Amino acid sequence: MKVIVLGAGVVGTATAYFLARRGFEVEVIERQKGAALETSFGNGGVIHASEVEPWSQPGMPIKILKWLGKENAPLLVRYGAIPKMWHWGLKFIANCTEERFHANTLVNLRLALHSLGVLQQIRAETGIEYDVRTQGVLKIYSNAQSLKAGIATAQFLSGSGLTYSEADVTECVRRVPALKGTASTLAGGIYFPRDEVGDCHKFTTGLAERCAELGVKFHYGTTVHGLERGGNGIAAVATSSGTMRADKFVASLGSYTPLILRGVGITVPIYPVKGVTITVPGEAWPERPPIPVIDDGRIFGLVPLGERMRVSGSAEVAGYDTTPSAARCAAIVNNVISVFPDFARCVDQRTAKYWAGVRPVTPSGTPILGPSPIANLFIAAGHGHLGWTMGCGSGEVVAAMVAGEQPTIDATGFALADH
Numbered sequence: 508m509k510v511i512v513l514g515a516g517v518v519g520t521a522t523a524y525f526l527a528r529r530g531f532e533v534e535v536i537e538r539q540k541g542a543a544l545e546t547s548f549g550n551g552g553v554i555h556a557s558e559v560e561p562w563s564q565p566g567m568p569i570k571i572l573k574w575l576g577k578e579n580a581p582l583l584v585r586y587g588a589i590p591k592m593w594h595w596g597l598k599f600i601a602n603c604t605e606e607r608f609h610a611n612t613l614v615n616l617r618l619a620l621h622s623l624g625v626l627q628q629i630r631a632e633t634g635i636e637y638d639v640r641t642q643g644v645l646k647i648y649s650n651a652q653s654l655k656a657g658i659a660t661a662q663f664l665s666g667s668g669l670t671y672s673e674a675d676v677t678e679c680v681r682r683v684p685a686l687k688g689t690a691s692t693l694a695g696g697i698y699f700p701r702d703e704v705g706d707c708h709k710f711t712t713g714l715a716e717r718c719a720e721l722g723v724k725f726h727y728g729t730t731v732h733g734l735e736r737g738g739n740g741i742a743a744v745a746t747s748s749g750t751m752r753a754d755k756f757v758a759s760l761g762s763y764t765p766l767i768l769r770g771v772g773i774t775v776p777i778y779p780v781k782g783v784t785i786t787v788p789g790e791a792w793p794e795r796p797p798i799p800v801i802d803d804g805r806i807f808g809l810v811p812l813g814e815r816m817r818v819s820g821s822a823e824v825a826g827y828d829t830t831p832s833a834a835r836c837a838a839i840v841n842n843v844i845s846v847f848p849d850f851a852r853c854v855d856q857r858t859a860k861y862w863a864g865v866r867p868v869t870p871s872g873t874p875i876l877g878p879s880p881i882a883n884l885f886i887a888a889g890h891g892h893l894g895w896t897m898g899c900g901s902g903e904v905v906a907a908m909v910a911g912e913q914p915t916i917d918a919t920g921f922a923l924a925d926h
């Protein structure tokens with residue numbers, strides 16, 4: 508039986524891998540020249556079950572309204588985007604109740620913990636090298652009230668498998684000595700020992716090579732124009748290289764999934780939310796953090812990736828534009844320097860790489876995995892800020908569904924109907 512996977516980001520490539528392992532004939536259609544060259548390319552690099560809270564949370568609608576028009580806001584909705592997203596926006600607001608937020612957080616945690624295990628298994632089986640570090644993540648807080656709230660959330664999630672330990676300021680500095688100079692501004696932190704870090708692009712290209720060894724055929728440089736109906740379902744994909752037929756299809760096109768599925772009458776509530784990363788060589792800063800640091804208040808991640816350091820942050824609703832905004836990049840770099848003054852040594856305009864990608868965000872903040880209203884079409888998309896964290900597990904779950912098997916984890920909450 509032949510399956511066509513649309514899109515070779517981390518989610519599509521992981522799905523292709525698990526389908527090929529099950530003995531399917533698999534083809535992947537990807538418009539770029541290789542795997543993981545869009546949102547899975549330059550993301551923050553953190554595998555964090557500790558960050559599973561959706562952005563649709565109590566109080567967020569009011570915050571977004573207050574942030575409108577503010578260039579340095581953590582989540583900035585551009586006025587021009589509003590008319591196209593009101594339906595999505597109403598669903599987002601409906602998910603901001605305490606009850607929905609907790610339920611959605613637990614759905615994400617279930618998948619994130621599963622995905623971590625699947626990633627570790629792939630790593631052991633394939634030996635893919637991707638600048639992995641497995642020494643955990645430190646989240647820091649400069650406000651005592653936020654720290655208290657963060658600990659309460661971690662405690663709540665620990666009931667469903669999240670591991671954490673509280674870190675006072677001395678412990679934060681012990682784990683990340685580069686915090687010494689600004690320790691007096693900290694209230695404390697939380698350490699998540701099972702979180703990992705790695706380069707999502709390197710991993711995905713390595714996985715695509717393993718897929719090819721298993722017989723998966725990649726059609727790179729091929730754009731999907733639409734799906735063609737036939738029989739009781741989808742018969743073929745119309746592409747820039749002609750029509751391609753298969754028995755089953757998986758749509759894993761990230762933020763672009765709704766654009767292709769609406770052609771066959773399926774509405775997928777995913778909206779692109781732009782974020783930026785700045786990647787710099789780390790050599791100029793020998794005392795740089797050995798583990799990722801997430802700053803809860805200033806909302807950035809500072810992540811060691813091999814010999815590089817990557818800073819990530821910003822959420823900007825601006826349609827499908829993927830130009831890194833100079834003002835937002837500068838704001839993030841300045842925030843990092845305010846906590847780590849020595850980071851300034853790494854930021855050289857000749858070597859710094861500025862990148863932006865669009866996170867595929869659903870109103871609930873949970874991904875859509877599983878069957879669509881069309882019998883032989885499946886969806887694996889909508890991973891928002893957590894696609895690297897949940898990508899491998901998603902591929903494994905969706906491949907099981909395509910094969911008609913019971914997924915290894917409870918799939919409640921992933922269906923399109925739940926969104």
Ligand SMILES: Cc1cc2nc3c(=O)[nH]c(=O)nc-3n(C[C@H](O)[C@H](O)[C@H](O)COP(=O)(O)OP(=O)(O)OC[C@H]3O[C@@H](n4cnc5c(N)ncnc54)[C@H](O)[C@@H]3O)c2cc1C
Pocket residue numbers: 513514515516517518519536537538539542543544545546547548549550551552553554555729730731732759760761762763767781782783784819820863864865866867887888889890891892893894895896897
């Ligand atoms: C700034 C930033 C930081 C992030 N940091 C983290 C992090 O630290 N940890 C984490 O877990 N997640 C993070 N994320 C989120 C994560 O990167 C995404 O959720 C994830 O990459 C989504 O993967 P995907 O495979 O669904 O989508 P994509 O990677 O976008 O893959 C979809 C693929 O489909 C292809 N495609 C689209 N349309 C077509 C078409 N018509 N024809 C053919 N091909 C097509 C694209 O080229 C692309 O390769 C971050 C995201 C951003 C933007």
